[in-house]
């Protein structure tokens with residue numbers, strides 16, 4: 176009974192049949208997709224505005240700890256993990272405020288670690304201008320004064336550092352093969368509620384010779400899951416697709432001594448998404464990308480009351496700009512709110528109270544674990560974007576499951592507000608959505624490139 180009720184929960188509500196992206200009636204995989212509606216909305220309206228917003232100073236600097244050791248296995252990274260990400264940043268380049276409680280000190284400088292060089296594809300450029308460093312100091316002063324309720328481990332760690340996202344675009348880094356496979360595999364195998372006996376379809380079948388029916392077994396297992404766990408799997412798969420689209424769209428096409436050229440690699444794209452080359456899995460992966468898009472879009476729409484509070488500022492210390500950017504942000508959130516296709520996720524986690532709480536906790540823990548797996552990613556640029564995107568998705572889920580608290584915000588001005596987002600959560604939320612939005616747009620480019628072939 177419970178299952179039947181849950182299956183109805185993700186039903187798309189309030190839209191004309193023909194315009195629906197997904198008519199989810201029990202089977203999430205059987206979406207009849209009106210991709211054009213999402214494409215048109217994203218590519219023509221939302222994407223350009225979001226790009227402008229993400230280039231602003233508030234959103235381009237992301238504070239992250241790239242120096243945590245992998246908690247699950249000893250990483251085989253050629254570069255002994257810890258010191259490499261900070262290497263390009265000499266101690267006096269680090270903002271004073273960060274340095275004061277930091278250990279980028281002489282001892283580390285003296286260790287001759289064979290580090291990833293700044294010019295390596297996977298290295299993170301952590302350089303900041305003097306002006307930026309000063310401004311960031313002012314920001315943390317402002318943020319410290321604001322009330323905070325939950326502190327994300329990464330933000331408070333003395334090892335955390337600001338990274339300029341515009342200097343570190345997500346693109347092909349050459350990081351692939353068994354190590355990436357291990358990362359994704361442990362995410363899917365150990366953190367997606369999946370029993371070991373059910374095999375995930377891995378195509379191309381580099382690692383095992385698997386019978387054809389396994390794909391069927393997997394998808395019928397997925398159908399039998401409750402809607403939340405199925406949704407969880409689809410979000411992770413959507414994230415995986417999004418990352419792969421970026422790597423195919425910013426592929427290193429030419430690498431000679433006088434220039435590097437990045438661009439679309441159609442054959443790379445086809446290997447990951449072509450129905451024939453992936454035994455039918457590719458289109459499912461792309462549908463999961465659209466699913467991820469809709470979930471994050473929904474979270475943005477729900478978060479509007481939080482951002483509308485007069486006390487919320489996109490603080491960079493330049494009031495005029497801060498006001499303009501807040502207006503742009505609110506405009507984008509209004510657009511998200513106006514998008515007609517949406518899930519009724521209020522009913523998620525709303526079943527039997529005890530059972531629902533358990534489920535919600537399971538998902539929260541699995542999510543936490545996935546962000547720890549990101550510390551096992553050997554390529555620092557991949558780790559940066561992996562962390563940012565998992566934090567962004569985590570923030571989306573936090574918003575979706577805090578709907579009541581957010582709606583109550585405007586009236587709770589006397590008491591402590593019951594819902595809060597930190598700067599890092601805000602930055603990751605919008606940047607993660609920016610990635611998915613870019614992927615949707617890149618799909619259009621790939622479609623026309625494929626049509627030319």
Ligand SMILES: *[C@@H]1O[C@H](CO)[C@@H](O)[C@H](O)[C@H]1NC(C)=O
Nearest residue numbers: 306307309310311313491492
């Ligand atoms: C930092 O704040 C101080 C005082 O509010 C101001 O004078 C200074 O210009 C700010 N620095 C930057 C780089 O924004």
Ligand SMILES: *[C@@H]1O[C@H](CO)[C@@H](O)[C@H](O)[C@H]1NC(C)=O
Nearest residue numbers: 247361362365366540541544
């Ligand atoms: C967390 O992930 C690791 C590595 O994949 C796995 O061994 C462990 O069982 C997971 N823990 C939880 C609580 O899911």
Ligand SMILES: *[C@@H]1O[C@H](CO)[C@@H](O)[C@H](O)[C@H]1NC(C)=O
Nearest residue numbers: 427428429440441442443446
């Ligand atoms: C495109 O990617 C494939 C691997 O999928 C690779 O073999 C090929 O060399 C790439 N093409 C270019 C122009 O780099």
